Amino acid sequence: MSDREPILETRGLRKQFGAVVAAAELDVTFHRGETVGIIGANGAGKTTFVNLVTGYQKPDGGTIRFLGRDITGQGPRHVTKAGLCRSFQIPQVFGSMSVADNLLMAVGIAEIGWLTAGSPLEQPRRRALVEELLATYRMEPYAGHRADLLPQGVRKLLDIAMATARKPALLMLDEPTSGISAVEKYGLMDIIMAALRAQQVTIHFIEHDMEIVGRYAERVLAFAAGDVIADGPPARVLHDPRVQELVIGRHEAARGVLNHAAPPAESGS
Amino acid sequence: MSMLVAILVDGLVNASWLFLVAVGLTLVCGVMRILNIAHGGLYAFGAYATATLISWWPAARLTSPVSFALMLVAAVGVGAVVGLALERGLLRFVYGRDEVVLVLITFAAFLILEDVLTLIWGATVIAAYQPYSLLGRTSVGRLTFSNYDLSLIVVAVLVTVGLWWALTRTRRGLLLRAVIHDREMAQIVGINVGRYTTITFVVGCIFGALGGALTAPMISIQPGIGVEVIVVAFAVVVIGGMGSIPGALLGSIGVGLARAAAVHLLPDLEVFVIYLVMTAVLAVRKEGLFAPAAVRRI
Amino acid sequence: MRRTLLAMLVLAVALAAAAAFAPGWLAFLLAVVMAKSLVVAGLVVMWRAGLISFGQALFYGVGAYGAGMLGMRWGVTDFFLITLVGAATAGVIAWVLGFLVARYRGIFFANLNLAFSMLLFGYMVKSSTFGGTDGLRAPIPTFLGYEPGDATRVGVLLVATTAVVLPLLALLHRFLDSTAGRMTTAIRDNEIRVLYLGGSVRRTIHLLVVVAAVLAGAGGAMVALAIGHIDPDVAYWTTSGEFLFVAVLAGPAHVLAAVLGTSVFEVIRTYANEYAPQFWQLILGTSLVLSMLFLPDGLWSLAGRLRRVRKEAGHV
Ligand SMILES: Nc1ncnc2c1ncn2[C@@H]1O[C@H](COP(=O)(O)OP(=O)(O)OP(=O)(O)O)[C@@H](O)[C@H]1O
Ligand SMILES: [Mg+2]
Numbered sequence A: 001m002s003d004r005e006p007i008l009e010t011r012g013l014r015k016q017f018g019a020v021v022a023a024a025e026l027d028v029t030f031h032r033g034e035t036v037g038i039i040g041a042n043g044a045g046k047t048t049f050v051n052l053v054t055g056y057q058k059p060d061g062g063t064i065r066f067l068g069r070d071i072t073g074q075g076p077r078h079v080t081k082a083g084l085c086r087s088f089q090i091p092q093v094f095g096s097m098s099v100a101d102n103l104l105m106a107v108g109i110a111e112i113g114w115l116t117a118g119s120p121l122e123q124p125r126r127r128a129l130v131e132e133l134l135a136t137y138r139m140e141p142y143a144g145h146r147a148d149l150l151p152q153g154v155r156k157l158l159d160i161a162m163a164t165a166r167k168p169a170l171l172m173l174d175e176p177t178s179g180i181s182a183v184e185k186y187g188l189m190d191i192i193m194a195a196l197r198a199q200q201v202t203i204h205f206i207e208h209d210m211e212i213v214g215r216y217a218e219r220v221l222a223f224a225a226g227d228v229i230a231d232g233p234p235a236r237v238l239h240d241p242r243v244q245e246l247v248i249g250r251h252e253a254a255r256g257v258l259n260h261a262a263p264p265a266e267s268g269s
Numbered sequence B: 001m002s003m004l005v006a007i008l009v010d011g012l013v014n015a016s017w018l019f020l021v022a023v024g025l026t027l028v029c030g031v032m033r034i035l036n037i038a039h040g041g042l043y044a045f046g047a048y049a050t051a052t053l054i055s056w057w058p059a060a061r062l063t064s065p066v067s068f069a070l071m072l073v074a075a076v077g078v079g080a081v082v083g084l085a086l087e088r089g090l091l092r093f094v095y096g097r098d099e100v101v102l103v104l105i106t107f108a109a110f111l112i113l114e115d116v117l118t119l120i121w122g123a124t125v126i127a128a129y130q131p132y133s134l135l136g137r138t139s140v141g142r143l144t145f146s147n148y149d150l151s152l153i154v155v156a157v158l159v160t161v162g163l164w165w166a167l168t169r170t171r172r173g174l175l176l177r178a179v180i181h182d183r184e185m186a187q188i189v190g191i192n193v194g195r196y197t198t199i200t201f202v203v204g205c206i207f208g209a210l211g212g213a214l215t216a217p218m219i220s221i222q223p224g225i226g227v228e229v230i231v232v233a234f235a236v237v238v239i240g241g242m243g244s245i246p247g248a249l250l251g252s253i254g255v256g257l258a259r260a261a262a263v264h265l266l267p268d269l270e271v272f273v274i275y276l277v278m279t280a281v282l283a284v285r286k287e288g289l290f291a292p293a294a295v296r297r298i
Numbered sequence C: 001m002r003r004t005l006l007a008m009l010v011l012a013v014a015l016a017a018a019a020a021f022a023p024g025w026l027a028f029l030l031a032v033v034m035a036k037s038l039v040v041a042g043l044v045v046m047w048r049a050g051l052i053s054f055g056q057a058l059f060y061g062v063g064a065y066g067a068g069m070l071g072m073r074w075g076v077t078d079f080f081l082i083t084l085v086g087a088a089t090a091g092v093i094a095w096v097l098g099f100l101v102a103r104y105r106g107i108f109f110a111n112l113n114l115a116f117s118m119l120l121f122g123y124m125v126k127s128s129t130f131g132g133t134d135g136l137r138a139p140i141p142t143f144l145g146y147e148p149g150d151a152t153r154v155g156v157l158l159v160a161t162t163a164v165v166l167p168l169l170a171l172l173h174r175f176l177d178s179t180a181g182r183m184t185t186a187i188r189d190n191e192i193r194v195l196y197l198g199g200s201v202r203r204t205i206h207l208l209v210v211v212a213a214v215l216a217g218a219g220g221a222m223v224a225l226a227i228g229h230i231d232p233d234v235a236y237w238t239t240s241g242e243f244l245f246v247a248v249l250a251g252p253a254h255v256l257a258a259v260l261g262t263s264v265f266e267v268i269r270t271y272a273n274e275y276a277p278q279f280w281q282l283i284l285g286t287s288l289v290l291s292m293l294f295l296p297d298g299l300w301s302l303a304g305r306l307r308r309v310r311k312e313a314g315h316v
Helices: A046-053 A076-082 A099-110 A124-136 A153-162 A182-198 A212-215 A234-239 A242-250 A250-254 B001-032 B039-056 B064-089 B100-122 B130-134 B147-169 B169-179 B183-188 B191-218 B227-241 B245-265 B267-284 C001-020 C024-050 C057-074 C077-099 C106-126 C153-177 C179-191 C191-196 C201-227 C237-250 C256-275 C279-293 C299-315
Strands: A006-017 A019-030 A035-039 A061-066 A084-088 A170-173 A202-206 A219-224 A227-232 B137-140 B143-146
Touching: A006 A046, A006 A153, A006 A212, A019 A046, A019 A061, A019 A202, A019 A227, A019 C279, A035 A046, A035 A212, A035 A242, A046 A061, A046 A202, A046 A219, A076 A212, A076 B169, A076 C191, A084 C201, A099 A124, A099 A153, A099 C001, A099 C179, A099 C299, A124 B227, A153 A182, A153 B130, A153 B191, A170 B130, A182 A202, A182 A212, A212 A234, A219 A242, A227 A234, A234 A242, A234 B130, B001 B039, B001 B143, B001 B147, B001 B169, B001 B191, B001 B245, B039 B064, B039 B100, B039 B227, B039 C279, B064 C256, B100 B227, B100 C106, B100 C237, B100 C279, B130 B191, B137 B147, B143 B147, B147 B169, B147 B245, B169 B183, B169 B191, B183 B191, B191 B227, B227 B245, B227 B267, B227 C237, B267 C077, B267 C106, C001 C024, C001 C153, C001 C256, C024 C057, C024 C153, C024 C179, C024 C201, C024 C237, C024 C256, C057 C077, C057 C106, C057 C237, C077 C106, C077 C153, C077 C201, C106 C237, C153 C179, C153 C201, C179 C191, C179 C201, C191 C201, C237 C256, C237 C279, C237 C299, C256 C299
Parallel strands: A035 A202, A035 A219, A084 A170, A170 A202
Antiparallel strands: A006 A019, A006 A061, A219 A227, B137 B143
16 A cells, blocks of 8 residues: 555644544545545544545644645635545535536536636536436436435435536545445445546545445544544454444444455455 | 713613613524514514503603503513514414525514504604603712613613523523524424424514613604614624624623713714624624534534 | 527617607606616525625615716716716725625625615715715716707616616626526535535625625616715615515516516505505515515516416416
8 A cells, every 4th residue: 555645644633622532633644546434433533534634624733735735724615626525424415406407516616717607507518517427326317306305315426426526536425325225325335436436536435334344445444532543454444353342333243244344355455 | 080981881871772672682583593673663662652651641640660660561562462463473484484584574574563653653753751850860970870871771780680590590491592502403302492482582572672662761752763773783683693692781782882982082983883893793703792603514 | 598688678679669758757767667676686696695685775875976976076977987987886895895794694794784884874974075964966967978858868868777787687697697606506505515616605705795786886876867866865774675675576586587576666666655655664564575475486486477377278
């Protein structure tokens, strides 16, 4: 892994909410092309990490470098424009617009500049991009549906599709499968991963389902109480006793869920 | 020196008046997230009703306590009737709609109340100065203050203490604060949010009418008095932070003192003071003095 | 876009006909309607982004007083120049204030605007330069050097007003279809998403504030020239409230809805003044309530409904 170029580096990243330590001196490095899974119990600080890195919240201390540039303290807009995009645990979509219009808006804003802001949003080229996104994320049947009336799974997909409109270098997915039934999760992850890998996006995804993590991540970070307690290939991290105790919980481990975790790829990374 | 005393006393009187006029609005704001423009209508109704009650009461037997009692009766009566009618008859049909719609509905209600007012009382100027003169004056050195003005300070303190007690020391008050803090959560834990909404709205209206009732002896009562008041009361609410009673108190004191200072030192600035204070406060604290810092969880 | 342009063309022809043949009072009413509908259109655009202003009278007032001052102080009488200056002045003021107000939403946005408009009102009431409570006389307008006689003046005024208003509304319509214009709805729906797409919420709102102010300034100048007199009430908050009322009545569906809403409003006002002046606010309030309860998307949606009904009837 170390031979790969780092894409995101945090050093000593700190955030506290009152007495709650949501990020405790985090030193995390992601490399170009990696698919990193983040696990951690509720309230472990996973979302906070994404919020800090993408500038939604200001860190109490520490630095964030993205593609070699210091982006500490920059807001979501700048971070997004730098090529770091995200999806949300609670999908953030334009509720009153149709799915297609949501995507059109995403594509349009991604291209906005002083000169283009005044030109019509509606353009055949953009519509084609929208059709492409609809197809990639299998949302064609919903194209005309209002976003606030979508089934949860489709809304999640839309949220993610919108996040990819800018063709980011790094995409952070916050619980892409939350609120989705167990059977549908794999289909959803397959769609997302196929689309993103085709674009060679570096992926960071937060996930509670250990099977999913084992299957799709090549590296796993385990969060507990705002700290990273384990970092490595899924097989090792998921079997780490501290991770089992603090993150997975014994009952789940006992059910043997972990045995399904795919063995880490030996070659390359 | 006497200038300083004058500014301080005038400022506190003014602050008390502002607080009394704005406190009902703040309360409604906090619970319903509505800026109730009809509040100005209630203020006017309170003033007119007081004038009527005082004119009905035999002049020879009018004493200070009686006049205050009459004001209270007027305020409670008007506030309860108009408040209930507004909430049950109008507002509840638009809950859940855009903030814009809610504000405009109360604006419409205000317009309607204004004309109903002139229908009932006509468009002439009426007066209810008796309670004002009944209380006499107090001299401090070379300064004289009207006792009625000073009594506003007392009333404001009573209202503050009463509200503080009701909201922090009674079960209902605590539940109401839960509703203010997090409406959805309150609903989930089984608080009848609808009932609290109605009650709060009516109580807010009663305070609005009380503000008018207490002001009646100090002004000539005529159509249009409600308009000025809304603008001022809004400013106080916004300065304090939506729905914060301590905020409204602090905001009133700040604006009251600043106004009094302006009256004595820079009279030309007086009308602008409240807006200048509001702009300054908002520029520094985006949501007013005491607004909870709400970060949306995403 | 093409249908909108067609509708505007028809409207222009109709107004030109009115200017030539309609009685003076009607031409005057139409000129005022057209000018005010600009102010309303500005509010409607902000409303699309979820923003309401209780202080649009600030910019309307700036335009109106600008007209008065230009005429009185500098002897400028040209309709178009005065309108341009009114719009530009309002735009510059909005640009400066925008750095502050664009940070606020909801009631805070509404109130901050209110505060600024009341500052203007307070100043105008006191200031002797601006005529205090008496106000100012607006100049009798000339039109690019042409000085119409008393008999034709109102007609020419209507033509000139239309010539300013309709192109501006067409531009506005085009703006609403642009990326920046469509971002209004996006901002109302979800600012966080806009930011995370790399769009600037604050800059867009700032732009909307300026656009709305320019329209209000132009409207204010033209109304002042039509009426011939300006008093501090143009900056009073009830003036803002009335414009907001019309914006709701009109609905945000289309820029021409502003013209429709303003027409209905001025007709109601005219008849109310005639037959029941003491019930003006009652009528206003009641129609506001009714329109919000039964026509949540404004009068314009009524047109859409009619069209649908007719279409269905046609099928039978
Ligand atoms: N805006 C905030 N204000 C106060 N506390 C917060 C805020 N955001 C997060 N926290 C607290 O910080 C801690 C970490 O929260 P975070 O949302 O990062 O957890 P998480 O790992 O994403 O959990 P989950 O799996 O439930 O999404 C929690 O204790 C949470 O209550
Ligand atoms: Mg989370």
